[in-house]
Amino acid sequence: MDLSFNEKQEEYRQHSREWLIHNIPKGWGTPEFEMPDDESERGKLLRNWDRKLYEGGFAGISWPKEYGGQGLTHVEEIIFDEEAGKLNAPGGINVLGKLLFAPTLMLFGTEEQKHRFLPPLLKGDEVWCQGFSEPNAGSDLAAIQTRAELVGDRWVINGQKVWTSFAHHADWCFMLARTDNELPKHKGITLFLVPMNSEGITVRPLVQINGNRDFNEVFFDNVSIPQENVVGGINNGWNVAMGTLGFERGTLALGRQVRFQNEFNTLVQISKSLNKNGENISQNSYYRQQLAELFVEIRILRYHGLKTISQLLNEGKLGPEASLQKLFWSTMHLNMGKLGLEVLGEEGPYMGKESVGRGVLQDIDLGSRGETIYAGTSQIQKNIIAERVLGMPR
Amino acid sequence: MDLSFNEKQEEYRQHSREWLIHNIPKGWGTPEFEMPDDESERGKLLRNWDRKLYEGGFAGISWPKEYGGQGLTHVEEIIFDEEAGKLNAPGGINVLGKLLFAPTLMLFGTEEQKHRFLPPLLKGDEVWCQGFSEPNAGSDLAAIQTRAELVGDRWVINGQKVWTSFAHHADWCFMLARTDNELPKHKGITLFLVPMNSEGITVRPLVQINGNRDFNEVFFDNVSIPQENVVGGINNGWNVAMGTLGFERGTLALGRQVRFQNEFNTLVQISKSLNKNGENISQNSYYRQQLAELFVEIRILRYHGLKTISQLLNEGKLGPEASLQKLFWSTMHLNMGKLGLEVLGEEGPYMGKESVGRGVLQDIDLGSRGETIYAGTSQIQKNIIAERVLGMPR
């Protein structure tokens, strides 16, 4: 057990912090900052950030140099991530590419594919989106109905995907399609790489309950792609996808944790600005106990993150325990939203710029409602823990 | 909607209260009162109370006069019940006879059986216990394995029952046994009436986690009973038992509610006697909010009770909604136990007579752990609500 960072790592932290301070977009993270209303302007801003990260040497920190990475370890990765979180740095637009597609490709892709796709991904030249879920295949991902048929030397894809984040900004989509209807449902699936500018692709935004438009529906109508745009082999898509979901559930807890801590601090500031029956809310033990409990959970999330990174460093992969982290943080964040609204009390309905907290606590409340659903609902995570970690019968 | 009691009912309340004040055993309900350690002495004390109730005209208040009852309505029943609760009157020893067996017999028994069994039950001459659950048939009651075989003109019973309250004081047992192994498991069951002094019956006490010894295991080893000791017909026991369980879950909420209110008041008194960080606990908003929430639930339990009684008066029976009450009060009581221990704080471990609260809060905590299990676990109640009230698919 050694939770300290060595001198070199501390230097890296300092270096990261300095770079971030000088490079974060002007006003970013301050309450005054406003995202451009126009989606393509927003996309441009985020993509610029990805490019800047690459130029600064902070893209693919733990990836091999041959694929455009920095050749460092996961420790440096989380250090940068943590510092970025502290300063509320932008997330960039290629999150799914970096966090889900790239590790999947490194595990299952051919050398040629890695060389072809990873460098432009890191540079911000090619943004990726993920086409997994479908209207009738949510929790039951293996039920996907989108089909891919080999016609001559090209795959022709037909079907519909949902919850495709950033599809409207993406250059590529890594997606699952059924390639064999005869096999059991887990067996006949393949992972494909599809250029988003292909003929036959239609993207329709899905507005979330907080008004955000990050998600999309994507329709594939006779979309034709080259035969070689397959990862991990034909009919092996389920195994590939399980790897991807593991990354989705387990990693990046530290950056997220720091952002939660920032939100918590905002909540505390707001509670200090409000009174209840003549008593300051931050001094009222009902709220104090709940705030402290929330703080405890945010800290424990950090411990879980450090444990996961250690496991990744040691064993090179994550097990089904990754579900614990997803369940833990999404539940905690839901509680944060609830507590935020309790703190606001009668101010709760007001979300305008002139309102207490400018609506940030309501945003947490609304946003967190989706977090216990996407990337595997809490119910699915509990099933996984019970069956695959505790070995309870199916 | 009219929740008031009419003048005659108010008179009955006054009359009940007067009688109770003059007849409750000396010292009963006060912290100083101690139950006799000896089980048979305890049984005697409780049976005496049942006899006294009968003599006072408070046994079978809503039962027809021809069976020894008072011929009044459920309203008078709950009024007495409520007043008895307020004064913490003893529960008597024939609870299962009065609340479960008698209503079941009134629905399914023959006239002869009603005349034979109900009057001595009310008089306290014959105490009843219930033989339903078995080691391998808890939530899954229909899985009972105790068998009854017709040998000549007598039934011969073999098997084992558990959770048989008051079996060691009982004169009779109403019990389920399998009478046909060929039929589907719900179909081959019959309800029998068995004298507890029959040869072949062995009673073994089951100690609960709070040290109470109200439950027993009962073993039947070639127990022989007359052919006519059957209620509701052969192989019709499942229907009969479902009626019984409805009574178990739905009724008596008002007396229980008043007792919970008494416990709550004790909890408040204790919280007034304790400080935390120099502040009186009853003035600390963390505890105040939780106490108030508990009070709200206790009140709502009363509303549910009044609704149930109204339904019983109107429709003559209870539906699966009765599960709501069981779920509600047992969960509330569990929360009361938790909150009690929170209020006690570092005093929590101490249960002796000289301790804060003399151990009553710990008793609630430990006792309530069984309440979400017996008479149908919370999980079973939720299944019933979901499937039978909300119509969700099995």
Place this chain on the structure above:
Amino acid sequence: MFFGLNDEEKMLRRSVGDMFKDKNTIEHVRSFMEDKTMSKEMQKLLGDQGLLGIIDLDGSDENGKGIVNAILVAQEAGRHLLTYPLLETMVGLSALKTCSNHTSVVNEIENGKKVITIAWVNVDAKSRKTENGYCLDGTLREVPFAKDADVILANVRVLGKGRTPSEEETLVVIDPKSTNLVIRDANSIDLTYPLFDISLLNYHLDESAIVKGIGMGRGKQLMDQMRKLGALLLSAELVGCAERALYDTVEYTKQRAQFGKLIGSFQAMKHMAADMYLKVESGKAAVEYAAWALDSDNEEAELAISIAKSYTSNAGIQVCGDAIQMHGGIGFTWENEMHLFFKRARRSAAVLGDSYSHLEKVAKVAIDQLEEQQQVANREVKFVEV
């Protein structure tokens, strides 16, 4: 003793429910959210049906004060996300009716010709005596549908008309069409029931605007009564809102399949639904009891209202939140309607006393006043040997 609805009550609930089901569909709600204009048709309907003036605080006929009927109507309003200030109308009319000076506006409102709303919160609105009346300045807050209202009831201070600021409070009728006030959308989370702020500058208050006399605590007394009544009706809306979210969700679980099974057959879904049902039924019982208590001048009426509002506030949020969860992915999209219920529950839970405030009121009775109560209850108990 009968805790349940009689036939007329059931019929009222059904007919109101049917009307909203027809005339206040989710499509109506969404189009209101877009163009933010109240339906004139709904206004006329409510007037024609005689639902607006349903509460009569002086009433003592078989319907008492009409509170039980009012909560049934409010439940249906909540169930259908009614985009009309029905609550403010019922409460406002009950207050206006206590003063004979306002009979003509009462009639117009009751017949659906004018729309009334209430400024629930007075930030700092004060009026000073002028030559021909009073001059009112300051800010009012939490005014539902102010943009569409013809009449706003507000509680303002009339300086000098009481020994304390709260004694100076006076209930007045304000004309939202005046050029001496500005109405601003307050960006409420709940787009089905918009809230507005109002700034008053040199607003001329005529003597005729005053309800039940100036100052001397009358305004405070009326407003307190209105807030209690409002809290109860809002609890009823919360129950209706949560009940709809529950049953729509249950219905969804009977349609949607995953892993080759209807999702309603999964025990996790069943247990969530059962917990939701428990909360809905418990909230409903609390609201009905409080309505009866208020109708029959029961001494516990105020306590019962705080019980109802605190319980339904938490229950409404929990149930509507769980409804989103049980819908899975589509549950957190704008096009699904679950968020409308959730946001309506969020607003309803927050205003007219949040759960904390009402629980604190309960605590005063349950904790602080416990000893007095017990002294009353503890008569001498004589013990005899058994």
Place this chain on the structure above:
Amino acid sequence: MFFGLNDEEKMLRRSVGDMFKDKNTIEHVRSFMEDKTMSKEMQKLLGDQGLLGIIDLDGSDENGKGIVNAILVAQEAGRHLLTYPLLETMVGLSALKTCSNHTSVVNEIENGKKVITIAWVNVDAKSRKTENGYCLDGTLREVPFAKDADVILANVRVLGKGRTPSEEETLVVIDPKSTNLVIRDANSIDLTYPLFDISLLNYHLDESAIVKGIGMGRGKQLMDQMRKLGALLLSAELVGCAERALYDTVEYTKQRAQFGKLIGSFQAMKHMAADMYLKVESGKAAVEYAAWALDSDNEEAELAISIAKSYTSNAGIQVCGDAIQMHGGIGFTWENEMHLFFKRARRSAAVLGDSYSHLEKVAKVAIDQLEEQQQVANREVKFVEV
């Protein structure tokens, strides 16, 4: 940076666990509950294995102060409901070792020849100077296994040895065999770890009984340190206790069938178990982190301990309570062992600071000190155009 156990740590945990599994079975625990006499064999074993003096607060070798090892041992003690004051021994020895006057008793305790315990609460024990030492009177509380102890560490006031009552506090060694004290069973809910009260009357305190000097805040300082360490080890016990309850329960659900299925295949059971697992793992992470922080003199060590104790207190009770529920009927019988875990969790959660107290300490950092922290963190941020 490595958050996990190294091979030696894993081996220690395994060997201690194996020993308790063998020598502190549920049957051992139940027989202790009956005859209330501590096992001499266990005492000897612990001494022989060198587990008692595992903490060295001055230590700075590769094991630091030995705190990580100590929590691993404490987890196993909790897992097996160890009926021995191992926690008090580890903590008590760490305190005694800071004072060279007590070397011989330290050795006897470390070798398992004498049993030490700690009087965690001083109700009113005060001593006055006499001709040949001090005379001690008053009551001590929360003294685990006092009946079996040879040495009791207590913190008592020595009147006049400080400017304030807390400055007068002095850590002393008390001989429980003295006739000037009475030991009473305090009827703790947890029969696996009995607590006693001690009344002292004219108890003679020799100078040699004093640990690290009289008064001047030294006693308070030592006791504060002991309580923190104790809270951490108790958190570790809670984790072990809850983890065992979880895994035994999961095992039960794999054996027990109802409705023709193993009950472990019901989703309600699975989800309860998953929630329990989350609490166990989270508590474990909190304990391990705090142990590392204490071992490495991290400035957040005290905060980390309060995080661990508050979290594991609530988690332990919840997990052991759910374990009862998942066992169904037999879960609330005396003959099933789940209640032993539940009651042990109840005691452990209550003493050495309950969840409320530790959360209040957390609140001081998380809420009250927030602005200072932020000032430190907020260096100047220069923004450039992207």
